[in-house]
Amino acid sequence: MAFRPYENELVGLGQFTLFFGRFFRELHFKSLSGRELLKQCYTLGYRSLPLVTTTGLIMGWVLTIQSRPAMAKFGAESWIPGMVGLSLVREIAPVITALICAGRMASGIGAELGSMRVTEQIDAMEVSAIRPFQYLVITRTLATTLMLPILVLYADAVGLLGGYLGISRHLDLTLGHYLRQVFDSLAFSDLIPAVMKTYCFGFFIGLVGCFKGFHAQGGTESVGRAANEAVVTASLSIFFVDLIAVQLTDLL
Known part of the structure; x- marks a missing residue:
């Protein structure tokens, strides 16, 4: 009785765990659709x-x-470039970019797969001996996993440019000197953990979006619900993954 208020959440967690395991069971690169992945x-x-x-x-x-x-x-004031570079690369750019992408990617995937579920397109693929999980879920999850680190590195570069535009109004600082100060404050120990956790961010954004869309039930209103839940759950997963990553980095 104590768990009755959280029954739906526990059932959803169990379903997601099975969905998570199914992803790795059905991940076969030889039968993966390269065209769909691209x-x-x-x-x-x-x-x-x-x-x-x-x-x-x-x-x-x-x-x-x-x-x-x-x-x-x-x-x-001379420490600002180093501080901005360190803050962007280690924490701000990965997390904010992941949250922005969760809003766009997870909602889009959840709505697309949810629409396919309620219109029985996924059921038709299963009847036609097409493996919808591999074609729909694995390709989208791999795409988000591969693309998010690239987007974060791009956001780092653009963010550093924005930092220069902000500081150049107050300090007589050339772009070359600014970048030199930024890179002097950074080390590989700052960059590698930040990049590695973005793979996890991308993986959960894609997997959560696919999970919510794949399990959409009801009429067309469930499509919007799946998209909304995908964004909320993916955003929460980003914070949990970031918390774990920060703790592991601190131990190392």
Whole structure:
């Protein structure tokens, strides 16, 4: 009786665990549709560039402008490039970019697969001896897993440019000198964990979106519900993965 209020959540967690295991059981690269994978990489990755560009530029610009007054009080304005670079690369760019992509990718996948489920297209694929899980779920999850790290690295670069635009208004600093200060403050121990966790971000964005769409039930209203739940759950998973990644990095 104590678990009755959380019965739906526990059932959903169990279904997701089975869905997670099924992904690795059915992951066979030899029978994977390369054309569909490239299509999803283009749709989910390349078409996200305008959104990531805008977000990255604003992140770097705002972070620089907000931190400059506090640093100026201590006469440490020369440390701003290093601080901005370290903050962007290690935490801000990966998490914010992942959240932005979760809003676009997870909702799109959830709505697309949810629509296919309620219109019985997925059932028709199963009857026709087509493996819908591999064609629909695995390709989309691999696409988000592969594309998100690339988008985050791109957001890092754009964010650093935004930081330069923000600081160049107040300091006589060339772009070359600014980048030199940024890279002097960074090490591979900062970059590698930040990149590695973006693979996990991308994996859960794709898998959660596919899970919500694949298990949509009811009429057309369930499509919107699947898209909404996909965004919320994917965003929460990003925070949990980031928490675990930060703890592991701290131990190392």
